[in-house]
Structure formats: C-alpha cells, structure tokens
Amino acid sequence: MPTVKMQVNGKSVSGEVESRTLLVQFLRENLHLTGTHIGCDTSQCGACVVHVDGKSVKSCTMLAVMADGCAVTTIEGLASGAQLHPMQQAFMDNHGLQCGFCTPGMVMTALDIVNRNGNNLDEATIRKELEGNICRCTGYHNIVKSVQAGAKAMEG
Amino acid sequence: MAENGIGASVRRKEDNRFLIGKGNYTDDISVVGQTHAVFVRSPHAHATLNRIDTSAALAAPGVVAVFTGDDLVADGIGPLICGVTVTSDDGQPHRAPRHPALAQGKVNYVGDHVAVVIAETLAQAKDAAELVVVDYGVLPAVTNTADASQPGQPQIHNEAPNNVCFNWPFGEKAAVEAAFASAHKVSTLELVNNRMVTNAMEPRAALGEYNSGTQEITLHLTTQNPHVHRLVMSAFNNLAPEHKLRVVGPDVGGGFGVKIFVYAEELVVGWACRKVQRPVKWTADRTEAFLSDAHGRDHVATAEVAMDAEGHFLALRVMTQANLGAYLSTFGTMVPSYLYAFLLAGQYRTPLIYSEVKAVFTNTAPVDACRGAGRPEATYLLERLVDIAAADMGLDPAEIRRRNYIPKDAFPYQTPVVQCYDSGDYVAALDKALALADYAGFPARAAEAKARGKRRGIGLSSYVEACGIAPSAAVGQLGGGVGLWESAQVRFNPTGNVQVFTGTHSHGQGHETTFAQLVTELLGVPIDSIEVIHGDTARTQFGMGTYGSRSLAVGGVAIAKACEKLIAKGKKIAAHALEAAESDIEFAAGNFTVTGTDKAMSIAAVAFNAYVPHSYPEGLEPGFDENAFFDPMNFSFPAGTHICEVEVDPDTGEVDIVRYSAVDDFGKLINPMIVEGQVHGGIVHGIGQALLEGCRYDSEGQLLTASYMDYAMPRADNVPSFDVDYAPTNPPHNPLGVKGCGEAGAIGAPPAVINAIVNALGIRHLDMPATPEKVWRAAQQAA
Numbered sequence: 001m002p003t004v005k006m007q008v009n010g011k012s013v014s015g016e017v018e019s020r021t022l023l024v025q026f027l028r029e030n031l032h033l034t035g036t037h038i039g040c041d042t043s044q045c046g047a048c049v050v051h052v053d054g055k056s057v058k059s060c061t062m063l064a065v066m067a068d069g070c071a072v073t074t075i076e077g078l079a080s081g082a083q084l085h086p087m088q089q090a091f092m093d094n095h096g097l098q099c100g101f102c103t104p105g106m107v108m109t110a111l112d113i114v115n116r117n118g119n120n121l122d123e124a125t126i127r128k129e130l131e132g133n134i135c136r137c138t139g140y141h142n143i144v145k146s147v148q149a150g151a152k153a154m155e156g
Numbered sequence: 157m158a159e160n161g162i163g164a165s166v167r168r169k170e171d172n173r174f175l176i177g178k179g180n181y182t183d184d185i186s187v188v189g190q191t192h193a194v195f196v197r198s199p200h201a202h203a204t205l206n207r208i209d210t211s212a213a214l215a216a217p218g219v220v221a222v223f224t225g226d227d228l229v230a231d232g233i234g235p236l237i238c239g240v241t242v243t244s245d246d247g248q249p250h251r252a253p254r255h256p257a258l259a260q261g262k263v264n265y266v267g268d269h270v271a272v273v274i275a276e277t278l279a280q281a282k283d284a285a286e287l288v289v290v291d292y293g294v295l296p297a298v299t300n301t302a303d304a305s306q307p308g309q310p311q312i313h314n315e316a317p318n319n320v321c322f323n324w325p326f327g328e329k330a331a332v333e334a335a336f337a338s339a340h341k342v343s344t345l346e347l348v349n350n351r352m353v354t355n356a357m358e359p360r361a362a363l364g365e366y367n368s369g370t371q372e373i374t375l376h377l378t379t380q381n382p383h384v385h386r387l388v389m390s391a392f393n394n395l396a397p398e399h400k401l402r403v404v405g406p407d408v409g410g411g412f413g414v415k416i417f418v419y420a421e422e423l424v425v426g427w428a429c430r431k432v433q434r435p436v437k438w439t440a441d442r443t444e445a446f447l448s449d450a451h452g453r454d455h456v457a458t459a460e461v462a463m464d465a466e467g468h469f470l471a472l473r474v475m476t477q478a479n480l481g482a483y484l485s486t487f488g489t490m491v492p493s494y495l496y497a498f499l500l501a502g503q504y505r506t507p508l509i510y511s512e513v514k515a516v517f518t519n520t521a522p523v524d525a526c527r528g529a530g531r532p533e534a535t536y537l538l539e540r541l542v543d544i545a546a547a548d549m550g551l552d553p554a555e556i557r558r559r560n561y562i563p564k565d566a567f568p569y570q571t572p573v574v575q576c577y578d579s580g581d582y583v584a585a586l587d588k589a590l591a592l593a594d595y596a597g598f599p600a601r602a603a604e605a606k607a608r609g610k611r612r613g614i615g616l617s618s619y620v621e622a623c624g625i626a627p628s629a630a631v632g633q634l635g636g637g638v639g640l641w642e643s644a645q646v647r648f649n650p651t652g653n654v655q656v657f658t659g660t661h662s663h664g665q666g667h668e669t670t671f672a673q674l675v676t677e678l679l680g681v682p683i684d685s686i687e688v689i690h691g692d693t694a695r696t697q698f699g700m701g702t703y704g705s706r707s708l709a710v711g712g713v714a715i716a717k718a719c720e721k722l723i724a725k726g727k728k729i730a731a732h733a734l735e736a737a738e739s740d741i742e743f744a745a746g747n748f749t750v751t752g753t754d755k756a757m758s759i760a761a762v763a764f765n766a767y768v769p770h771s772y773p774e775g776l777e778p779g780f781d782e783n784a785f786f787d788p789m790n791f792s793f794p795a796g797t798h799i800c801e802v803e804v805d806p807d808t809g810e811v812d813i814v815r816y817s818a819v820d821d822f823g824k825l826i827n828p829m830i831v832e833g834q835v836h837g838g839i840v841h842g843i844g845q846a847l848l849e850g851c852r853y854d855s856e857g858q859l860l861t862a863s864y865m866d867y868a869m870p871r872a873d874n875v876p877s878f879d880v881d882y883a884p885t886n887p888p889h890n891p892l893g894v895k896g897c898g899e900a901g902a903i904g905a906p907p908a909v910i911n912a913i914v915n916a917l918g919i920r921h922l923d924m925p926a927t928p929e930k931v932w933r934a935a936q937q938a939a
Contacts, residue, residue, distance in 0.1 A: 018279065034184035035177015037409070039357045040442035044864035047357060075177035088175040092167055095833045099664030100174025101181065101357040101409025123877065130872035134864065136357050136410050137664045139836030139901070140872040 004068045008033070009077030017064045023057070024048045026064035027074060035075040035104045039134070046133030049105040049112075050074045056112035058132070075104035078111075087111055087150035096146030098137030109133050110147045119155040121148050158745065161677030165829035168669045169688075170662070179407045182361035182376045183439040190363070190435035191220050193425055194281035196271040196288045197447065198263035201519035201857020202310060204293035205261055205270065212287040213273055218280030221432050222288065223424070224271045225258035233257065233427050236418060237392045238484035241635030242322045242493045242515075249635075250322035250515070253313035255483040257393075257420035263292070264312055264482035265519050266859055267447025269420045274428060274436055297519040297857035301479040302456045304516035312482060312517045319517045321480050322489065326497050327510035327572065332462075335471035335508050339462035343545040349533045350924045351454035351479070351851040352844075353867060354526045356663075358409020359440040360449065362422045364429030372400045375426045379405040379691075380415045380661050381701020384638070386693050388418045388486070395426050405691040408663035412841070413525035414449050415663065416703050417486035421448070446862040451851055452526020454479035455492065455533050459541045461506075467549040467556050471508040474500060474537065478515045478523075485524035489515065494574075494634050495530025495622075501571035502538045503582045503618045503795060504560040509572045519857040525703065527841050527902040528621075535619045536924075539907030543615070544920060553616050553911065554590060557797075558583060561618075564885075575622055577793045578887050582618060585819045585883040586797045589616075592879050593799035593817040601801075611804045611935070612814075613916025616797060617908035623705035623896035624792035641787035642706070643698045644714035646675065646722060648780040650767040652760030653685040659699010660711035661691050665898060666830040667707055671715055673826050674892075678719040679759055680746020697783060705896025708826065709792040713891050717784035725780065726762045732773040733757055733765060792887060794895040796820035798839070798904035802912040806939065809932025811847055811913055817879040818904065823887050823895040831897050835880050838901020844870040845902070846909035850925045868925075 005014040008031060015030040027033045027050070036059060039047035048059040051073040078085040084092065087110050097103040113121065113129045126147045127140070135143060160166045173179055210222040228234055236255040244250055254260075258269050271288050275281035296310045303309060304319045312319055336342060356378075363376040373396050379385050382403040390398040408415060421438050429436040440448070457476040461469055478492030497511040528535075546556040562569045564581040571577065590596070595614065602612040625631060628639035645657040656675055660667060672686040689695055699711070723743045730748035731738040740751045749756040765772065766780035801815040818835055825831045848868035852860040861867035886893050906924060913926050917938045922930060 020279070028184075029186075032186075033177065034181075035179070037181070037358070038183070039359070040864050042442070042863045042865050045357065045442075075175075079176050084172075084175060091175055092171040095168070095829050097171060097174055098666070098833060098837065099357065099410040100170070100179045100407065103174050103179075104177055107175065127872040134357065134869050134871060136355055136412065136841070136869070137837045138833060139838070139840035139878070140870075140875060141836040141877045142833055144872065144877065 002065050004064050006067050006069060007071040009073060019065060021064045022060055023062040023064050023067050024059035027059060033074050033076050037101055037104060039101065044134065046105040046109060047102050049108040051108060051112065056109055075107060086153035090150030090153055091146040094142050094146040094149055096138065096143045102133060102135045106133050106135065106143055110150055113147060114151045114154055119151045121151045158677045158680060160683040161673055162826050164673065164827065166669055166673055166683065166827055168666050169672060170666065170668045181358055181407045181409055182363055182378050185363055185376055185406065187365060187435045190437050191274045191276060191432065192278040192281045193428065193436050193438040194273050194285045195269050195421060196273065196285050198266060198268040198270055200263060200292050200294050201266050201297035201299065202295040202312065203263050204295065205259055205263055206291040206293050208271060209289040210271060212289065213284040216280065216284035216287055218276035219284045220274045220276065220434065222271060222273050223258065223428060225256050225260040228258050228427065229260065231427065232394050234393050234423060236420060237388065238488055239486055239637040240490035242324050242489045244322040245325055250489050251316035252484060253315045257423045265521055266857055267521060268482065272424050272428065274432055299518050299520050299853040299855065299857050301454055301477050301516065301518065304518045305514060312519060316517055321515040321517055324493050324513045328508060329510045332471045332473050332508045332510035336462045336473065339470055340465040341463045341548055342460055343541060343548045344460045345541045345544050345921060346458050347537060347540060347921065348923045349453045349455035349536055350845060352452040352526050352849055353446055353851045354412045354414035354449060354452055355869060356410030356412055356414055359442060359445045360415065360419065360421065361439040362425040363435065363437045364425040365435045366430040366433060368433060372402060373426055373430060374402045374404065375422065376404045376406060377422055378408050378415050379403065380408065380411040380663060380703055382661065382691055382693050383659060383699045384701050385418055389423060389426060393423050395423060402694045405661050411663040412527040413452065413529055413703060417450055417524055442864065443862050446867065447859060448521060450485040450522050450524035451481065452523065453533060454523055457537055459537050461541055461545050463545060463549065467545065467551050467559055469504055469506040469560050472500060472506050474511045476511065476513045478513055479518050479520065480515050481518060481520045481522035483522050485522035488522055488524045491525050491530045496534050498574045499531050499534035499620065499622055500538060501573050501575065502535065503562060503620050505562050507572060520853050527838065528899045531621050531899065532903045532906060535903045536906045539617045540910060540921065543911045543914065554586065554595065557616065557618050558586060576790065577620065578790055578889055579885040580793060580795050580821060581883060581885050582795060585795065585821055586618065588881055588883050589797040589799050589817055589819040592819060592881055593801065593815060595799065605803055611806055611916040612801065613804065613912040614799065614801045615908045615911025615915055616799050617904050617911065618797045619904045620793055620795045621705065621896065621900055621903050622791040622793055623899060624709035624788060625704050625706065626710065626788035626791060628787050638700065639787065640700055641785050642700055642711040642714045643783065643785045644711065644718045645697050645781065645783045646715060646718040648763035650764055652763055654681050656686060656688045656715060657696040658688060658690045658711050658715060659696055660707040661702045665702065665707060666827065670708060670826045670830060671712065674712055674715055675719060678716060679722065681759065705898040708894050709890055709896050710786060710788055712894060714784050714786040716892055717786055718782045721782035721784060722780060726759055728773050728776055729762045729765050730757045789889045792890060792895045794820060794822050794897060794900055796900060796904060798908040800908035800912040802916055804913060804916045804931060804935065806935035809928035809935060811926060811931055813843065813876050816876055818901065819881045819883050820900050821883050821885050821895065822897040823884055823890065824893040826894065832880050834897045835901050836878055838899060839878060839905045840870050840875050841902040842905025843875055843909055846906045846924050846926060848874065848925050
C-alpha cells in the first residue's frame with residue numbers, strides 16, 4: 001500500500017492507504033478528523049470541503065495519494081485554542097447552522113470565497129459561490145448573512 | 157425576563173462543537189474491533205427471490221459473515237411494523253403485508269434488502285457484496301400512484317388485492333353532495349403532490365455493539381426518537397428486551413421525519429453485532445439513502461369546493477390516492493389519513509367536508525412522514541383550490557380567504573374534520589403579511605416587470621398546522637400504538653448546576669439552548685450552568701422523540717412542570733432553613749425569600765441542602781431532582797399567511813422568487829433567532845418541492861433520481877432571503893403559551909409559490925415541481 005505524507009492543520013502526518021482511498025476517508029479514518037463530513041457520493045453537497053494548499057477542494061473528489069506532500073486545512077484547524085476563527089464566530093452569531101452537518105464544509109467554502117472575492121461580499125455573489133454546498137436546515141438565509149459578516153470580520 | 161430567558165435570541169450552546177469539527181455523528185464514532193456492513197440490494201423493482209448464493213462472498217478476503225432473511229427468521233427477528241391502524245371502508249384494518257428486514261421469497265422495490273455482508277473493512281464488505289449471487293425472477297412492476305389500483309396491474313402483496321392498503325372515507329357524504337347540488341358555483345382542481353426524498357444531509361447510519369457480559373446491545377443510530385426505536389425493536393422486532401437495549405441518537409445531522417422510522421438496516425445491525433460478537437457499523441451512501449430512506453408526499457387528488465353567490469365555501473369534497481410504497485413504514489398509514497384529511501378545513505369555516513383516501517402499494521420505496529407529513533399535502537390542495545375558486549368567482553385571492561376565515565372570536569372552533577382549533581387570528585396574520593409583502597404595490601411592480609419582458613406573479617397561502625399531536629387518549633382512539641406525552645427530568649447537582657434530561661431529540665432545532673432558556677427563566681440559574689441532555693436511552697428517563705413540531709409545545713412543558721416540582725420542594729427546604737412557614741416562602745429570580753423580609757436563600761443553596769441534609773425538614777426526601785410527564789389536552793395549531801412574489805422569464809421558463817413574506821402565529825417565542833431559522837429552513841424545503849424536487853421512478857421501477865446529480869435540491873442561488881414576522885395568539889391549553897414552528901414553512905410555501913407562478917402566467921394550474929421546462933411550456937401555451 002502506498003504511504004502518503006502531508007501537513008494537516010500544520011502537523012506532519014503520514015499513513016498507509018490503499019490507492020483508492022479518498023482524501024476524506026484518510027482524514028476521517030486514519031487521522032480521526034471527523035469534522036469533515038461525507039454527505040453524498042457525487043461531489044455535489046460540499047460537506048467534505050477542505051483546503052489543499054490554500055484552495056478549497058471537495059475531499060471526496062481527491063485521492064489521498066493526490067494530496068501527498070500537500071498542506072491540508074480542515075475545520076479542526078481554524079480556531080486558535082478556544083478562540084473561534086472570525087468566520088466560525090460569524091456563523092454562531094448569525095445562526096448560520098442548525099444540525100451542523102454541512103457546517104464544516106460551509107465554513108471552509110466561505111473562507112475560500114473570501115480568499116477569491118475579498119471582504120466586501122454582496123448577497124448575489126455569496127449565493128452563487130455557495131451553489132456547491134447543500135444545506136437542508138437553514139434555508140441559506142442565515143448562512144449568507146454569516147458569510148457576509150465573517151468576511152467583514154476577517155478584514156480585521 | 158431573566159437574562160437569556162424566554163424571548164432572548166441567545167446564541168446556541170451547541171454551535172461551538174459543530175463549528176470546530178467536534179460534532180459527534182454516528183459515522184464519526186469508531187470502536188475497537190468494529191466491522192463494516194454493506195447491504196446487497198435488489199436491482200429489480202419486483203421479482204421473486206429464487207436463490208441466494210453467498211458462498212463466494214463468504215470466501216472473500218476479510219468477510220466475517222453474510223446473512224439473509226432466513227437467518228433473521230431463524231432467530232425470530234422482525235418483521236418491521238407499522239404503528240398506526242386505519243380502518244378501511246370494509247370495516248377491516250388496513251392491509252399490512254409482512255415487511256421482513258431482509259427480503260424473503262420476493263423483493264418489492266429497487267433497493268429492497270436482500271442480504272448483508274459484514275467484513276473487516278468497508279472496502280472488503282463492498283467487494284464481497286458484489287459476489288453475492290442472487291437468482292431473481294423478474295416480475296412486472298407498478299410504480300404510478302394513479303394506476304396502482306387499476307385492474308390488470310401487477311399484484312405486489314397477496315394480502316392487498318388491487319394493491320389497496322386502505323380505502324378510507326371520512327365525513328358526511330350525503331350532506332356534502334346536497335350542498336354541491338344546490339351550490340351557486342363549484343370549482344374543481346386535479347393535482348399531483350410530487351414525491352419527495354427527504355434528504356437530511358447526514359445519511360442514515362447505525363453502529364451496533366454487543367456486550368456478552370451483560371447481554372446488552374448498544375445501538376448508535378441516526379434517530380429522532382431513541383426511546384421509540386428501542387420500544388419498537390424490543391416489543392415488536394424481538395431484538396432484545398427493552399432493559400437490555402440501549403439506543404443512542406448522538407448528534408444527528410437533520411431529520412425532517414426521515415429518521416423517525418425503524419429501518420431494516422438498523423434492526424439488522426443491532427442483531428448482527430450479537431450474531432458475530434463484534435461491533436458492526438453501517439453508513440448509507442447517498443444513493444442508498446435515495447433508494448431506501450422513506451420518501452414523502454406522492455398524492456394524486458381531485459378537490460372540489462361548493463360556493464354560494466358571495467364566494468363563501470359551503471362544502472369541500474376531496475378524493476385522494478396516496479402512494480405508500482412497497483411496504484408500510486413505521487407511520488406510513490397515518491400520514492395520508494389522520495395527518496391529511498383532518499387538516500382539510502384549513503383556516504376556513506367550510507361547514508361540510510367529505511374526503512376519501514385510497515392508499516396504494518407500489519414497487520417503490522416506502523413512503524412516510526417528510527417535514528409536515530400530510531399537512532403540506534392538505535394545505536397545498538386547499539390553498540390551490542382557494543385560488544381557483546377566487547378566479548372562478550372573480551374575487552381577489554386575499555378577499556376570498558378573508559371572507560371564509562374562521563373569525564378570531566370563534567375559538568375554540570370545532571371543524572367538521574375532528575380538529576378543534578384552540579386559538580388563532582387569521583385576519584391579523586393576513587393583514588400583516590399583505591403589508592409586509594406590499595401587496596397593494598404589486599400591480600405597479602408587475603407592470604414594470606412586463607416592460608422588461610418578464611411576468612410577475614403574487615401568491616398567497618394561509619395554512620393551519622396541527623402539530624404536537626395529543627392527547628394520548630385521542631391517539632389511541634385513532635389507532636395509534638403509542639402515547640404522545642413527553643417527559644423531562646430536571647436535576648440539580650450538589651454544586652448548583654443543572655442537568656435537564658428531555659425525551660425529545662434535537663437534530664438541528666437547538667433544544668440545548670431553547671430548553672436551557674426555559675430553565676434559566678423558571679429557576680433563575682445562569683444559562684451557562686444548565687446542560688440539556690437528550691438522545692440516549694441510558695441517560696434520559698423516557699421520551700417520544702422529536703417530530704411533528706412537538707418538542708417545545710409538549711417536551712418544553714414537561715420541563716416546566718419538573719421545574720415547578722423543584723420549586724415546590726425547594727420551598728419546604730428553604731422554609732426549614734430560614735425558619736419560616738412554607739406558605740411564607742416566595743420564589744423568584746433564583747431565590748427563595750421569606751415574604752416581606754430580606755431573608756433569602758438561593759436555589760443553589762437549597763440544592764446543596766437537599767444533598768447534604770444535615771439540617772433538613774423532617775420526613776422530606778433528600779435530593780433535588782424531579783421528573784415530570786406532560787400529556788397535552790389538544791394538538792397545537794400554528795397558522796399563518798405566506799406571500800410569494802415571482803418573476804418568470806417566459807423565454808426560458810426560469811422562475812425567480814423575488815420576494816417572500818411569512819407571517820406566522822407560533823404563540824410565544826422562546827428564542828426568536830432559532831424560530832426564524834426554522835421558518836427559513838421550512839420555507840426553502842417548501843420552495844424545493846414547488847420548484848425543484850421530484851422523485852421519479854420509471855415504469856420498470858428504476859429510481860431515476862438517485863443522486864444529487866438527478867434530484868434537484870434547493871441551493872443558495874435558487875432562493876432569496878425572507879421577510880419574516882409574527883402574529884401571535886395564545887393557545888389556552890399550553891401552559892407555556894407556545895406552538896410548534898418546525899414544519900410551518902414547508903407547509904405554507906408550496907401553494908404560495910405555485911399560486912404566484914399561476915398568477916404570473918395567467919393559467920389555471922401547474923403541477924409541482926415547476927421546472928423551467930414546465931413553466932416555459934405553460935408560458936408558451938398561455939401566450
């Protein structure tokens with residue numbers, strides 16, 4: 001079995017995986033980073049979004065071996081101790097989550113939206129950018145507000 | 157109001173763990189030595205099961221066991237049950253064909269469970285499942301709701317001739333016919349209520365562990381009601397005695413009804429972990445979820461309303477065919493009967509209502525409750541019919557509703573369909589919604605859109621939801637096999653913090669916050685010192701779980717009652733400690749005080765005294781920990797008016813929801829932020845049904861919509877932001893003054909959206925989902 005090595009949330013990790021092992025499986029099963037979720041089989045729902053070398057990736061769409069040598073950030077890597085990342089805090093303040101299952105993917109996608117579009121996001125941009133993340137609970141209203149507020153807060 | 161108490165939009169206590177990736181969903185739990193289960197599912201909608209050869213699978217690497225239906229039968233496990241009886245028009249109970257957890261002799265839908273493969277790894281189990289050889293004798297299938305009971309269709313179950321589960325007439329047929337015969341005007345509508353796949357974002361999962369030392373099974377499940385799962389699996393499925401079965405619903409990633417039911421996979425995992433003496437884990441992939449989760453809706457109906465010359469409703473007649481799928485799910489019979497026909501009065505004074513529901517079996521996945529469950533079907537039918545009636549009478553849709561509403565001084569109001577509404581002010585909600593939506597300004601907006609080549613439409617929907625189903629005695633009279641009370645335990649620890657155990661289950665609703673707000677309000681304990689615990693039969697005393705928007709209206713009251721008991725006991729303890737008469741002790745804001753003095757004792761100090769009873773009232777039990785049960789006197793009846801405004805592009809058929817206003821009556825709000833979130837989510841669920849979602853089987857019973865590539869879920873760019881407001885009334889039977897709120901949006905939205913599209917196009921009707929193709933065709937025809 002191939003061995004993969006990568007940086008995950010700033011820590012060097014390695015593991016033996018089958019070549020068919022998906023990145024999301026490696027994160028969840030080998031590293032026990034279960035904050036990254038699996039909501040579908042077709043790369044549609046976005047519950048598994050992580051950052052690979054600073055860009056958002058649906059980790060169900062990438063083999064673990066493809067991330068060999070990469071820097072991966074998951075939802076577990078955002079907060080500084082007990083201090084939530086401003087985007088996490090914005091989701092809490094704006095009730096941008098209910099059951100929490102899509103939330104890690106939403107937050108990771110939100111950060112990518114900010115990275116690519118800046119800190120002043122209008123509603124239309126946010127809604128278009130979120131089309132790859134499905135939420136059944138919130139009706140998106142408060143997620144949109146959260147992303148907007150989080151983006152602002154990140155400006156610092 | 158206490159700080160963070162009733163009425164405060166407190167940030168949710170549960171959010172932190174979800175935001176840092178420390179949620180604990182069933183699939184997140186792994187235990188030492190666990191194996192993985194994969195189900196072999198039927199690729200055919202209808203077939204005899206001639207032979208199952210498991211030898212190659214058993215010999216595959218890593219395989220621990222392969223089981224079929226015969227193995228379950230040999231151990232006396234199953235079958236799955238349906239918990240509500242509906243009496244058919246022949247006086248007999250509904251037809252209840254045997255529902256084996258693993259098929260026996262025959263498979264009846266694509267995805268039906270044929271065998272289970274258990275292996276060391278998931279990959280090995282998947283590989284081995286491919287090696288199970290099944291000899292199917294393929295039979296013709298029937299999938300279509302309207303056709304299923306027609307002569308000459310394939311027969312699915314011997315017990316159910318013509319595939320009819322029940323034919324259930326309800327109401328005064330002759331009186332309704334007489335009213336129609338003498339009516340000034342009759343409006344008629346034929347419609348389809350499209351089949352939905354519920355699609356909680358967390359797929360279903362189960363993790364079973366067996367302790368051979370204690371003979372106890374622990375099942376972690378994606379469940380909305382752990383105690384109900386335990387009860388059914390113990391009492392009816394023979395899995396294990398109730399006291400030897402622990403069911404845990406840890407964090408659950410959305411329910412919307414689909415995680416109420418006892419599923420084959422859950423029972424098989426619970427049994428198999430004992431059989432192989434190893435933990436067994438199963439998690440559905442999304443296609444499995446589409447194939448095997450209980451689906452929702454799927455009605456074909458004809459509705460007629462008889463009116464006088466002023467547009468007053470004289471009588472309503474509704475003929476419905478409801479698809480129950482291949483087998484009866486846990487509450488499958490109840491949804492198109494009691495949760496549907498009993499809502500057909502809506503907000504109106506219609507004095508006479510007659511309904512016939514024919515429920516049919518088809519070669520499709522079982523159908524059961526999906527957010528709203530029967531009530532969206534009733535509301536959609538009624539609110540579409542009202543718009544057609546308005547058109548036929550030349551009345552504005554708001555005006556015909558206003559003319560027919562039950563007036564606010566008529567409550568309690570006995571409808572002709574069992575329900576006695578306790579409270580409401582429908583005119584107030586309508587007026588507020590009309591203002592919020594700037595209904596008066598619509599013609600100008602429509603004209604402006606027309607100048608741009610777009611067509612604007614506006615649609616209303618006035619709904620009543622009956623939720624918090626109760627009392628238990630009524631549930632029993634209707635053929636339900638359970639009581640629908642709720643229980644609570646409120647326990648002070650000696651150090652003064654509080655643990656609240658509820659029998660409801662939170663899977664997104666925020667109970668850990670709302671219930672803590674209730675307790676901080678009632679007991680004066682800081683909210684950070686209150687922990688709400690739910691979802692584990694080994695920790696919580698008992699409960700019926702969360703569905704039908706019951707958690708606060710029923711479960712919240714149980715918590716309040718337990719708090720009252722604590723206060724009553726605390727007065728005795730405080731009286732003793734403060735050397736006063738018990739009758740002189742008052743309780744407020746967390747302190748017991750001797751009336752008219754400054755002598756006081758905090759509730760935390762009282763709790764400490766109760767656990768360290770060195771100086772204590774004679775004869776009083778130590779401890780500060782109370783249980784309560786609450787069985788309401790009636791359902792809860794939230795209601796409201798939703799107004800949707802759309803802009804249709806006649807060249808593409810695209811529908812843009814440009815404005816959506818909701819005014820609801822949920823009684824008193826404990827946490828307005830959470831309630832508003834429930835409204836948003838419900839509306840988008842309803843918009844999904846109206847515009848996007850439609851579960852489709854082909855004529856051979858293959859599921860055409862088995863992934864998110866083919867089944868259109870609402871996404872952020874399909875929907876707008878919402879204008880939400882409230883027009884509360886006080887429900888006299890509810891001690892907290894609260895009503896349910898979780899399903900309202902999914903009930904109110906579909907007719908509001910379709911009424912708006914119909915209005916934009918100037919047509920009579922369009923079935924859901926109003927896809928661009930359908931809308932484009934309708935626009936072309938109308939033009």
